[in-house]
Amino acid sequence: MGNFESSMGNTKTFSVQDYDLAATLLSGQAFRWRPIDRRWVGVIGSHWVCLQPDQFSITAATAEPVSDWDWLIHYLQLDVDLKEILLTFPDDVPMRNAMIACRGLRLLRQDPWECLASFILSSTKQIVQIQQIIALLCERLGEPLIPGPAFPAAYTFPSAIRLARATEVELRACKMGFRAPYLLATARAIASRRFDLGRIGQLPVELARAELMTLAGVGRKIADCVLLFAYGFQSAFPVDVWVMKALRQLYFPRRRVTLKRLHRFAATHFGPNAGYAQQYLFHYMRTK
DNA sequence: GCCCAGGTGAAGC
DNA sequence: GCTTCACATGGG
Numbered sequence: 001m002g003n004f005e006s007s008m009g010n011t012k013t014f015s016v017q018d019y020d021l022a023a024t025l026l027s028g029q030a031f032r033w034r035p036i037d038r039r040w041v042g043v044i045g046s047h048w049v050c051l052q053p054d055q056f057s058i059t060a061a062t063a064e065p066v067s068d069w070d071w072l073i074h075y076l077q078l079d080v081d082l083k084e085i086l087l088t089f090p091d092d093v094p095m096r097n098a099m100i101a102c103r104g105l106r107l108l109r110q111d112p113w114e115c116l117a118s119f120i121l122s123s124t125k126q127i128v129q130i131q132q133i134i135a136l137l138c139e140r141l142g143e144p145l146i147p148g149p150a151f152p153a154a155y156t157f158p159s160a161i162r163l164a165r166a167t168e169v170e171l172r173a174c175k176m177g178f179r180a181p182y183l184l185a186t187a188r189a190i191a192s193r194r195f196d197l198g199r200i201g202q203l204p205v206e207l208a209r210a211e212l213m214t215l216a217g218v219g220r221k222i223a224d225c226v227l228l229f230a231y232g233f234q235s236a237f238p239v240d241v242w243v244m245k246a247l248r249q250l251y252f253p254r255r256r257v258t259l260k261r262l263h264r265f266a267a268t269h270f271g272p273n274a275g276y277a278q279q280y281l282f283h284y285m286r287t288k
Numbered sequence: 289g290c291c292c293a294g295g296t297g298a299a300g301c
Numbered sequence: 302g303c304t305t306c307a308c309a310t311g312g313g
Contacts, residue, residue, distance in 0.1 A: 028294055123295035129311060130294080177309025182296080219296050240294035258303095282294075292313090300305080 009065035013057050014073070018082045020104030021053040027283045029108055029229045031118055031131045032138070032157070041151060043138075044075050045111060048145045048154045063148045077109050088271045094250035095277060098284035105283055107276055108229060112197045113190065114157040115230035120183050120217040121176050122225075129175075136174040141166060164191035182217025189215060201231045208233065220263075228275040237266040237274045246281040 025033040025040055033042040040051040048063040049072065060072055073079060082104075089095045121137075122130050134157075141162055142155030163171075164187045171180035189195040195215065200208045205227060212223040220239075227236035239247070239262055247262050248255075251269075270277040 119294075120296095122293095124293050124308085125295095125310080126293045126312075128293095132311090172309085175310065178296095178307085179309080217296065221295060225294070238294070241292090242294065286294095290313105293311090296308090298306090301303085 009067065010063070011059060011061045012066070012069055012072075013059040014076075014078050015057045016078060017056060018104045019053070019058065019076075019078075019106060020102075021051060021058060023102060023104060023283060024106045024108065027105060027279060028127045028286075029225075029279070030110060031127070031134045036151070041148075041154075043145060043154055043156060045071060046143075046145065046156055047071060048147050048151075050148055050151070061148060063146045063154075074109055077106060080106070082106065085273045085276050088273045089277050089280075090269055090271060094246070095280070098277075098280040101284045101288060102280045105280060107279055109232055110230045111157070112200065112226065112230040113160055116186070116197070116212070116215075116218070116222075116226045117157070117160075117163070117183060119222040119225045120186060121179050122222070123179060123217070133174055133176050137171075137176070140170070140174060160187045160190040163187035179217060185216035186218065205233045205235055209236070224275075228278075234273045234275050235267070237263070237270065237278045239263060239266070239278075240282070242282050242285045243278055246285045250281075 021040060022035070025042070030042075033040050035041075036050075038052065040053075042049060042051075047066070050061045052059045052061070058076070058078075060069070086099060089099065118130070118134055121133050125133070138155040138157055139153075141158035145154040145156060147154040163183065166184065166187075168180050168184055171184060176183065186195075190197060200211060203211065208231065209220075209223045209227060212218050212226055213220065218226075224236040224238035227233040228238060239259060244259065244262060247265065248257055251265065266274055266278070
């Protein structure tokens with residue numbers, strides 16, 4: 001491992017409170033972070049970065065000098081006041097337990113294309129397997145990046161344009177199975193400009209969701225993940241098998257409740273940061 | 289062998 | 302509208 005402190009311009013320490021980096025990076029919102037002796041190594045856009053958490057800070061080291069750290073502040077949402085958000089959660093037993101169990105859990109703000117493509121690959125896969133598929137995809141079709149000294153090879157997430165040029169066979173070779181044609185069709189819609197990801201963030205959330213759901217392999221759940229994790233629509237509330245289990249078990253024990261009913265409940269019960277609350281329930285269910 | 293995994297789309301009522 | 306099913310692949 002190199003001595004980051006000695007080289008100018010490629011390390012920076014950000015002071016933060018209530019930021020559980022491990023929980024955040026492993027809570028199934030992003031899939032490219034790897035733990036390497038108490039640090040977290042990943043790629044954000046075209047930046048290789050290594051994050052070292054401390055009690056009241058996160059220290060970032062990049063492979064190349066950086067003058068402007070806004071990309072990292074934005075990705076980690078370092079200027080968000082978590083306490084303000086937690087105050088908007090409903091004051092009930094399940095949320096109190098989830099808040100205790102998930103102290104410091106945050107939502108990231110990811111690149112829309114990477115987030116969209118990643119979640120197209122997520123359907124009926126365990127998080128570990130999603131990580132494996134994406135690692136393989138980046139290795140084969142991403143651009144090589146210069147990693148920090150003595151760190152393993154690193155790659156960018158392949159662009160929509162790059163994936164649009166790929167064949168279904170190439171994609172299937174990355175172990176993504178029946179998701180390959182979905183990813184390919186969506187990449188081609190974006191690469192050909194039939195679909196504009198830049199416009200999604202400017203629409204009202206219902207329209208943005210409907211637009212995303214016109215893409216191949218994107219239904220309600222994946223659309224909600226992208227709305228929440230990439231565009232920051234705080235009301236988006238992805239309901240997967242875990243969240244469904246959480247809602248049924250914690251809020252509707254001994255009653256059979258439809259998915260539609262759960263969505264209506266979520267829209268009214270969890271307040272303006274419902275999506276954030278959802279991530280707490282998700283992580284709570286998976287770790288307890 | 290079985291069942292399940294941060295689901296979606298198509299076909300059947 | 303709703304229910305059922307196929308879809309690859311790997312882990313427990």
